[in-house]
Amino acid sequence: MRALITGITGQDGSYLAEHLLSLGYEVWGLVRGQANPRVSRLRRLLKDVQLVRGDLLDQTSLMSAVEKVQPDEVYNLGAISFVPMSWEQAELTAEVTGMGVLRMLEAVRRRPGTRFYQASSSEMFGQVRETPQNERTPFHPRSPYGVAKAYGHFLTQNYRESYGMHAVSGILFNHESPRRGAEFVTRKVTLGVARIKLGLASELRLGNLSARRDWGFAGDYVRAMHLMLQSPEPEDYVIGTGRTQSVRELVEAAFTAAGLSYEDHVVSDETLYRPAEVDLLCADPKKARVQLGWEPTVPFEELVAMMVEADIRLLTDGRDPEQDASWG
Numbered sequence: 001m002r003a004l005i006t007g008i009t010g011q012d013g014s015y016l017a018e019h020l021l022s023l024g025y026e027v028w029g030l031v032r033g034q035a036n037p038r039v040s041r042l043r044r045l046l047k048d049v050q051l052v053r054g055d056l057l058d059q060t061s062l063m064s065a066v067e068k069v070q071p072d073e074v075y076n077l078g079a080i081s082f083v084p085m086s087w088e089q090a091e092l093t094a095e096v097t098g099m100g101v102l103r104m105l106e107a108v109r110r111r112p113g114t115r116f117y118q119a120s121s122s123e124m125f126g127q128v129r130e131t132p133q134n135e136r137t138p139f140h141p142r143s144p145y146g147v148a149k150a151y152g153h154f155l156t157q158n159y160r161e162s163y164g165m166h167a168v169s170g171i172l173f174n175h176e177s178p179r180r181g182a183e184f185v186t187r188k189v190t191l192g193v194a195r196i197k198l199g200l201a202s203e204l205r206l207g208n209l210s211a212r213r214d215w216g217f218a219g220d221y222v223r224a225m226h227l228m229l230q231s232p233e234p235e236d237y238v239i240g241t242g243r244t245q246s247v248r249e250l251v252e253a254a255f256t257a258a259g260l261s262y263e264d265h266v267v268s269d270e271t272l273y274r275p276a277e278v279d280l281l282c283a284d285p286k287k288a289r290v291q292l293g294w295e296p297t298v299p300f301e302e303l304v305a306m307m308v309e310a311d312i313r314l315l316t317d318g319r320d321p322e323q324d325a326s327w328g
């Protein structure tokens with residue numbers, strides 16, 4: 001089996017590539033830019049992945065990539081994925097995170113039989129209409145990112161219905177790991193804790209501590225992506241743990257894991273609040289459990305402790321969190 005992954009240099013791309021390689025796949029990753037530093041990191045760590053150039057903004061490059069790789073499965077993980085950036089660069093977010101899906105679907109449509117996975121997001125639920133959220137819960141996105149993901153989600157459904165494509169969306173709730181980008185709250189917190197523990201900083205500035213998320217481990221979630229494409233019928237699935245914690249609980253767990261007290265270090269900074277917040281997300285992953293046999297394996301407290309430990313090790317070794325994440 002041959003797979004093509006867009007977004008291979010991101011958190012999920014790296015875990016998915018490892019998982020598919022372990023299953024015997026030939027794995028290709030779409031990479032953009034002339035001197036993308038994350039590509040050299042990827043090359044160091046995943047030597048068996050083959051690379052093809054392309055950009056979600058460039059239809060011709062995607063057609064050429066699909067033509068060259070001739071994949072059996074395409075995983076579209078590429079996106080502008082940081083929610084605050086989607087207000088600052090709303091048009092670019094629409095182009096990459098939204099229109100990028102259209103361009104990938106058009107490239108894949110020309111190769112009948114290729115299966116397509118779209119990285120949809122719990123951010124589409126936004127201001128939630130019910131809790132927990134399942135595959136039938138209506139969308140009310142609260143950011144340009146959420147709106148762009150909703151477009152990609154409906155388009156994937158539409159191409160499935162219009163052209164009979166085996167195209168599915170995974171509606172994934174927040175998933176984290178030591179490879180998470182440093183801008184997202186879990187990694188910002190675990191890196192902040194590591195800096196404070198090592199005497200490199202004394203405070204951590206955060207935004208809204210009351211928001212609640214359903215946080216799981218990225219390594220578990222990429223298994224679900226693969227399982228979705230093996231199902232005989234193309235269908236969409238919610239993937240999450242079914243548990244929800246506040247940012248304050250995350251902060252408390254991370255500081256406690258390092259033997260510190262968060263009240264001594266965390267500063268609430270209103271400039272980090274979002275123009276519109278998603279207050280609460282909690283998945284109902286029953287369909288994935290029953291139909292795919294998928295279960296998350298890493299509980300929240302273990303995930304947070306794993307990330308804190310990895311970041312303390314990273315900084316102790318003098319590595320650069322932006323360049324290395326905790327890949328070593």
Ligand code: NAP
Pocket residue numbers: 006007008009010011012013031032033036038039054055056057076077078079080081082096119120121122171172173174175176181
């Ligand atoms: P990530 O670490 O931010 O990775 C994003 C990837 O997109 C990077 O490889 C980046 O490549 C690539 N990319 C950005 N612009 C591109 C463009 N114009 N053309 C091609 N590639 C481009 O994201 P992640 O956490 O792994 O998430 C993977 C996917 O799942 C994303 O679509 C995200 O929106 C979605 N998602 C994530 C979560 C989560 O909790 N992690 C939950 C639900 C859905 P460069 O190296 O070139 O920048």
Ligand code: F7E
Pocket residue numbers: 081082083120121122123172173174175183184185186188205206207208209211212213247272273274277278
């Ligand atoms: O924020 C609050 C913030 O940036 C989580 C992406 O992968 O998951 C991710 O989106 C919560 C929000 O993730 C800070 O207001 C408080 O309520 O880690 P985050 P996100 O926005 O939930 C979804 C499913 C995706 O699809 C996205 O691609 O934490 N928060 N203080 C903060 N967040 C950040 N980043 N930084 C703070 O200082």
